[in-house]
Amino acid sequence: MSESTERNDPSVEAAFQAAPAEMVAEIIDGQLHLSPHAARPRTNVASRLGMRIGSPFMLGKGGPGGWVILYEPEIHFGPRPDKLVPDLAGWRRERLPDALGGDEAPAHYDLAPDWVCEVLSERTRHMDKGPKLRIYAREGVRHLWHVDPLARTLDVFRLEGNHWILVESFAGDQRIRAEPFEAIELELALLWAR
Numbered sequence: 001m002s003e004s005t006e007r008n009d010p011s012v013e014a015a016f017q018a019a020p021a022e023m024v025a026e027i028i029d030g031q032l033h034l035s036p037h038a039a040r041p042r043t044n045v046a047s048r049l050g051m052r053i054g055s056p057f058m059l060g061k062g063g064p065g066g067w068v069i070l071y072e073p074e075i076h077f078g079p080r081p082d083k084l085v086p087d088l089a090g091w092r093r094e095r096l097p098d099a100l101g102g103d104e105a106p107a108h109y110d111l112a113p114d115w116v117c118e119v120l121s122e123r124t125r126h127m128d129k130g131p132k133l134r135i136y137a138r139e140g141v142r143h144l145w146h147v148d149p150l151a152r153t154l155d156v157f158r159l160e161g162n163h164w165i166l167v168e169s170f171a172g173d174q175r176i177r178a179e180p181f182e183a184i185e186l187e188l189a190l191l192w193a194r
């Protein structure tokens with residue numbers, strides 16, 4: 001459960017709604033955080049990873065299907081709410097059977113994903129490895145990946161109770177199987193390709 005039951009200050013909510021389109025707006029612990037959209041290394045890696053995982057897990061092509069994988073979804077967590085935008089997020093299809101919603105569906109999602117991936121950069125690293133990590137644990141996200149495109153690393157975490165356990169770290173051009181997507185082999189070299 002969320003640690004705070006107080007609502008976000010109306011001025012913070014107004015600033016969130018008025019954020020310029022060229023910025024990513026997030027509310028974390030009641031404070032507005034604006035950051036520019038991803039730089040090329042982050043965009044490249046997130047796009048390639050989304051394609052590689054999305055085809056077999058969302059579309060069922062060459063894999064088991066059964067997932068909804070989204071690029072930069074806005075997710076509202078808790079009663080305040082915290083409003084986060086992970087680089088990639090995935091829900092098991094049975095938990096999110098209608099990802100589109102209807103005409104009346106909000107632009108955001110209120111359901112915690114089963115998997116989140118944050119592609120690290122110098123601008124976002126402190127948030128991705130600090131408050132966002134804590135919020136994801138608090139809300140019960142089961143799997144988390146941290147991908148560093150410049151260091152060419154992938155760290156895989158699993159939530160055990162209320163704590164993150166580092167399951168495995170991968171680097172370079174390895175061919176890997178990483179939970180919760182171990183049904184396919186992932187070639188890290190494809191993520192780092194220019």
